Amino acid sequence: xxxxxxxxxxxxxxxxxxxxxxxxxxxxxxxxxxxxxxxxxxxxxxxxxxxxxxxxxxxxxxxxxxxxxxxxxxxxxxxxxxxxxxxxxxxxxxxxxxxxxxxxxxxxxxxxxxxxxxxxxxxxxxxxxxxxxxxxxxxxxxxxxxxxxxxxxxxxxxxxxxxxxxxxxxxxxxxxxxxxxxxxxxxxxxxxxxxxxxxxxxxxxxxxxxxxxxxxxxxxxxxxxxxxxxxxxxxxxxxxxxxxxxxxxxxxxxxxxxxxxxxxxxxxxxxxxxxxxxxxxxxxxxxxxxxxxxxxxxxxxxxxxxxxxxxxxxxxxxxxxxxxxxxxxxxxxxxxxxxxxxxxxxxxxxxxxxxxxxxxxxxxxxxxxxxxxxxxxxxxxxxxxxxxxxxxxxxxxxxxxxxxxxxxxxxxxxxxxxxxxxxxxxxxxxxxxxxxxxxxxxxxxxxxxxxxxxxxxxxxxxxxxxxxxxxxxxxxxxxxxxxxxxxxxxxxxxxxxxxxxxxxxxxxxxxxxxxxxxxxxxxxxxxxxxxxxxxx
Amino acid sequence: xxxxxxxxxxxxxxxxxxxxxxxxxxxxxxxxxxxxxxxxxxxxxxxxxxxxxxxxxxxxxxxxxxxxxxxxxxxxxxxxxxxxxxxxxxxxxxxxxxxxxxxxxxxxxxxxxxxxxxxxxxxxxxxxxxxxxxxxxxxxxxxxxxxxxxxxxxxxxxxxxxxxxxxxxxxxxxxxxxxxxxxxxxxxxxxxxxxxxxxxxxxxxxxxxxxxxxxxxxxxxxxxxxxxxxxxxxxxxxxxxxxxxxxxxxxxxxxxxxxxxxxxxxxxxxxxxxxxxxxxxxxxxxxxxxxxxxxxxxxxxxxxxxxxxxxxxxxxxxxxx
Numbered sequence: 001x002x003x004x005x006x007x008x009x010x011x012x013x014x015x016x017x018x019x020x021x022x023x024x025x026x027x028x029x030x031x032x033x034x035x036x037x038x039x040x041x042x043x044x045x046x047x048x049x050x051x052x053x054x055x056x057x058x059x060x061x062x063x064x065x066x067x068x069x070x071x072x073x074x075x076x077x078x079x080x081x082x083x084x085x086x087x088x089x090x091x092x093x094x095x096x097x098x099x100x101x102x103x104x105x106x107x108x109x110x111x112x113x114x115x116x117x118x119x120x121x122x123x124x125x126x127x128x129x130x131x132x133x134x135x136x137x138x139x140x141x142x143x144x145x146x147x148x149x150x151x152x153x154x155x156x157x158x159x160x161x162x163x164x165x166x167x168x169x170x171x172x173x174x175x176x177x178x179x180x181x182x183x184x185x186x187x188x189x190x191x192x193x194x195x196x197x198x199x200x201x202x203x204x205x206x207x208x209x210x211x212x213x214x215x216x217x218x219x220x221x222x223x224x225x226x227x228x229x230x231x232x233x234x235x236x237x238x239x240x241x242x243x244x245x246x247x248x249x250x251x252x253x254x255x256x257x258x259x260x261x262x263x264x265x266x267x268x269x270x271x272x273x274x275x276x277x278x279x280x281x282x283x284x285x286x287x288x289x290x291x292x293x294x295x296x297x298x299x300x301x302x303x304x305x306x307x308x309x310x311x312x313x314x315x316x317x318x319x320x321x322x323x324x325x326x327x328x329x330x331x332x333x334x335x336x337x338x339x340x341x342x343x344x345x346x347x348x349x350x351x352x353x354x355x356x357x358x359x360x361x362x363x364x365x366x367x368x369x370x371x372x373x374x375x376x377x378x379x380x381x382x383x384x385x386x387x388x389x390x391x392x393x394x395x396x397x398x399x400x401x402x403x404x405x406x407x408x409x410x411x412x413x414x415x416x417x418x419x420x421x422x423x424x425x426x427x428x429x430x431x432x433x434x435x436x437x438x439x440x441x442x443x444x445x446x447x448x449x450x451x452x453x454x455x456x457x458x459x460x461x462x463x464x465x466x467x468x469x470x471x472x473x474x475x476x477x478x479x480x481x482x483x484x485x486x487x488x489x490x491x492x493x494x495x496x497x498x499x500x501x502x503x504x505x506x507x508x509x510x511x512x513x514x515x516x517x518x519x520x521x522x523x524x525x526x527x528x529x530x531x532x533x534x535x536x
Numbered sequence: 537x538x539x540x541x542x543x544x545x546x547x548x549x550x551x552x553x554x555x556x557x558x559x560x561x562x563x564x565x566x567x568x569x570x571x572x573x574x575x576x577x578x579x580x581x582x583x584x585x586x587x588x589x590x591x592x593x594x595x596x597x598x599x600x601x602x603x604x605x606x607x608x609x610x611x612x613x614x615x616x617x618x619x620x621x622x623x624x625x626x627x628x629x630x631x632x633x634x635x636x637x638x639x640x641x642x643x644x645x646x647x648x649x650x651x652x653x654x655x656x657x658x659x660x661x662x663x664x665x666x667x668x669x670x671x672x673x674x675x676x677x678x679x680x681x682x683x684x685x686x687x688x689x690x691x692x693x694x695x696x697x698x699x700x701x702x703x704x705x706x707x708x709x710x711x712x713x714x715x716x717x718x719x720x721x722x723x724x725x726x727x728x729x730x731x732x733x734x735x736x737x738x739x740x741x742x743x744x745x746x747x748x749x750x751x752x753x754x755x756x757x758x759x760x761x762x763x764x765x766x767x768x769x770x771x772x773x774x775x776x777x778x779x780x781x782x783x784x785x786x787x788x789x790x791x792x793x794x795x796x797x798x799x800x801x802x803x804x805x806x807x808x809x810x811x812x813x814x815x816x817x818x819x820x821x822x823x824x825x826x827x828x829x830x831x832x833x834x835x836x837x838x839x840x841x842x843x844x845x846x847x848x849x850x851x852x853x854x855x856x857x
Contacts, residue, residue: 064620064814066576066589073585075578149580220621221810222802248800249810252687256694256702280695382813412570412815419579452579
């Protein structure tokens with residue numbers, strides 16, 4: 001045999017051995033671990049770990065907003081996370097998804113419509129100017145005056161006033177339970193308003209916040225470089241010298257970078273990556289629970305005519321086996337949810353929903369009555385797990401006589417089909433950010449408020465009323481009862497059908513990084529505890 | 537004079553083709569479902585945000601006006617701006633084109649250095665087991681898709697720790713070592729298929745020449761194989777080999793998109809792929825037009841060179857037989 005041929009055979013053998021060897025070494029329990037090392041934490045950085053090195057994080061896609069880097073225009077979890085490295089908010093959320101102090105060190109609520117915030121006295125923007133109450137007032141007022149996606153989440157604010165050098169009072173027109181949680185996300189960041197108003201800072205191209213890091217370079221879809229904000233209280237104790245965020249689109253390449261040490265930390269979308277990395281030396285893969293969740297859209301307006309019938313939609317809903325989705329698409333690492341994300345306080349219990357009884361025979365009878373059904377199911381390719389969920393659903397629905405054709409398209413095509421007017425699909429899968437308060441995401445079940453859902457769902461006045469009640473009812477048993485009714489009604493109407501929570505799969509190289517990661521996350525910010533990361 | 541006229545005709549046809557291609561590219565991109573506004577603003581955007589983005593992006597102009605605006609820009613060296621980053625497309629091309637060009641150039645050089653000798657070897661020893669093995673390897677090389685090979689290479693290299701990191705690209709000006717180091721694997725993946733194609737076609741071209749009467753006569757005269765190859769085979773086989781090399785440019789244009797994505801190389805291919813997903817029109821239109829220009833120019837050069845090498849082609853309109 002020629003040497004070239006021998007080399008070829010050897011290469012093939014190595015490749016095959018490597019692939020099969022890894023697969024053989026993987027056990028069925030190689031899904032991302034959710035074991036806590038401390039209450040509420042999947043990982044806690046070790047102070048003894050040698051820090052001070054360059055921290056390299058690989059993520060799958062970059063932020064891309066029409067509003068550029070203006071945090072108030074940030075509409076996606078990736079933007080919240082990236083911009084959250086440079087900006088801080090009045091409140092934040094802790095490892096239990098409870099609201100916690102941040103730029104506001106404390107607050108009082110003299111009435112259920114009044115919030116008095118005491119501001120930190122050591123908050124300094126990265127340009128060296130100390131944050132003032134005027135910055136807080138100006139930032140929130142700017143968000144109200146120039147409506148963005150997040151403006152509606154702030155609730156019915158009637159006034160924002162500086163009531164002291166380090167005190168700001170916000171007054172609402174009526175009680176609004178998610179107010180503090182809404183303040184905890186990046187779009188509600190405190191901006192250097194004096195510089196913005198004078199034109200000294202263009203907030204759409206430059207990030208000037210009180211956060212721990214400063215972006216010093218950015219090439220779109222390629223790389224971010226962050227350096228410490230020397231004015232931040234944690235600047236002296238940071239466990240790394242610089243943070244580089246590489247945008248690496250291919251999942252296998254990110255996994256390879258963890259294996260060969262060229263990345264310290266990486267986002268992994270697929271639980272299959274956990275299996276592929278199971279035998280990799282010095283690599284740990286975890287599953288961070290999120291309040292985000294996957295859901296099914298059933299087009300009751302312009303989809304197949306049969307979908308206008310609530311009984312048909314409910315039959316489809318009740319045929320879906322959430323447990324099978326959890327096992328087959330997520331390796332058992334997630335859980336079923338209702339409209340209010342499972343795990344948040346007062347959230348409804350998915351197992352108590354009408355569809356959870358999963359009466360396949362009853363569902364089949366409904367479909368048989370209309371002589372069977374053929375539907376398309378649209379998913380987008382950027383999120384591979386959607387195709388896996390679609391396959392499970394395809395099998396579920398076949399049991400009741402619904403033939404499903406799965407269409408995998410790129411996101412632009414998906415967006416045109418699902419959100420275009422008229423919407424051009426029967427069934428479609430996507431996911432919502434679940435936020436940190438159970439009421440917040442319920443908004444999207446009101447088509448008049450959500451806007452985007454008006455092209456494929458009718459909603460109902462009763463459901464809209466329950467959504468409004470959820471916002472205005474204080475946390476506790478009363479709110480839990482509202483959510484239970486809300487989830488039940490949405491489940492019966494079956495226009496947007498929550499499926500399972502959407503966990504984050506994250507990996508890091510233990511030889512080069514000691515991170516801190518909470519077990520749960522509400523705003524997709526897996527780098528929330530970045531100031532505690534230590535990279536060698 | 538005849539050569540000059542023939543060349544001018546070919547250049548004129550190339551320019552006309554480019555004009556037609558520009559219309560096709562513009563139309564195709566606009567016919568794709570979904571647009572930047574919906575994509576980047578997302579379903580939760582307000583109507584005011586949507587209206588502002590449409591106005592700022594110029595997408596509210598008539599489509600014909602948008603085409604002529606773009607074409608005029610291209611002709612004057614202004615390729616427009618990315619919707620997403622608001623960075624000049626020309627500026628991005630200037631940074632990324634050398635990367636892709638280096639990958640393509642290295643691939644072609646390695647391919648020629650390896651593929652042509654292999655093809656000659658296979659032709660001259662076509663009857664033995666070496667010829668059979670060569671044919672199998674060629675077939676394998678042609679058959680294995682680049683994305684699959686790239687995936688296997690990424691996995692193998694990172695698993696076995698061969699001292700080569702995947703990605704970690706650095707611009708040449710920043711770190712020449714890392715620049716070329718990051719290109720080793722992408723070039724290796726691309727060359728596999730290219731070498732197979734060139735070797736296979738070189739073999740066929742050489743074998744076609746070997747059966748020609750004047751070669752057979754040379755063999756009968758007892759001339760040495762090396763003499764026969766140098767004096768009778770090389771020049772006659774050059775034109776078809778050159779044609780294949782020209783076609784390789786098209787293969788490489790597609791191949792670089794894949795390897796740049798998999799190996800995290802910030803070149804034209806990965807830039808185009810991301811822009812395509814976002815419907816970032818200025819980038820997609822200009823990048824595809826550039827690819828068309830590269831392909832048309834390469835084909836033109838190949839034709840001109842082939843004609844210079846073999847004047848008989850002019851009489852047959854470009855085809856040898």
